[in-house]
Amino acid sequence: MNEKKKILFIVNPISGTQNKKIILNQLSERIDKNKYDIEIKYTERAGHAVEIAAQAASEKVYCVTAIGGDGTINEIARSLIHTDTALGIIPCGSGNGLARHLHIPMDSRKAIDIINQGLISAIDYGKINEIPFFCTCGVGFDAFVSLKFAAAGRRGILTYLEKTLHETLKYKPETYEVESEDEKTNYKAFLIACGNASQYGNNAYIAPQASLEDGLMNVTILEPFTVLDVPSLAFQLFNKTLDQNSRIKTFKSKKIKIHRTNSGVVHFDGDPIIMDKEINVEIIEKGLHVITPNNDYKELNVLQKASEYFGKLVPRGENLLEDIALMNKQLLEKKQEIIRKLTKK
């Protein structure tokens, strides 16, 4: 009989708003005990997961699984880069950007099934002034919101939206010099986001074309905009078409330098940190092993989500043309409803 593989689960008790006890009960019921020996550790403070994961990697543990959000994943993954220990993810943060990009289910029972399947892929990661990030990093408004969110004392999507909507129209764009491998350009920008993955979390696609396997970051620069641009920007952010907006500049690069007039806040995977005027961002190819769903599962997941969405929208009528007209009307109403919600002060 094959020797069992060890998985260490690291639980961040403060991430997101989900009850972690329920997840741990599901874990003990569902994890494949013929295949895995499991251990569970709770973090006691910010930064603790870095130490626990580093110890596990030095002991050549098969996998360290985050039960948390992108901040917890960042702390664990930075200790696993360039080791044979794989990262597992049971998403329960506020945004879950990396898990969503990888099509890891938000339902913890299904995420446990993915770990049972145990398919390992290698993905890229990035560094912002030597601090690793796995999803996105950046300067400007998103970094500013991450600072407000960190100080809010509450987590979850509602707190995030509250902070974002509250601050959007007050925020003053800054001037940045951006140096890619090809050119140096000055931008007055609301934000500059560097995407290793495509989204911030909550399906907000700031870099819709980003891939975790191309060795490149997708840079998104949002130039100053007026209140009239907010509905289309908000809609396109969630519709994966932000790169089509006239206020957006995008390009791909392996590394960039950002020079700004003063030191200030940046974010890495949604966590804020103060950095100097000069910021270097680069992507390191295939430096992290992650347990991911297989392609069949990803396709099924996308089809299932689409059919659930349209299933809710379309009544079962007899006349196809009438159904299509009704569906168009309902899609338009849905779009207007999203825009109304996002622009309501």
Ligand SMILES: Nc1ncnc2c1ncn2[C@@H]1O[C@H](COP(=O)(O)OP(=O)(O)OP(=O)(O)O)[C@@H](O)[C@H]1O
């Ligand atoms: N025991 C702890 N007490 C206080 N803070 C902690 C503890 N353990 C981890 N942290 C910090 O909590 C922060 C937030 O965690 P995490 O990012 O996982 O949740 P989230 O912000 O709700 O989700 P997401 O990043 O997906 O939006 C992390 O940056 C981490 O440093």
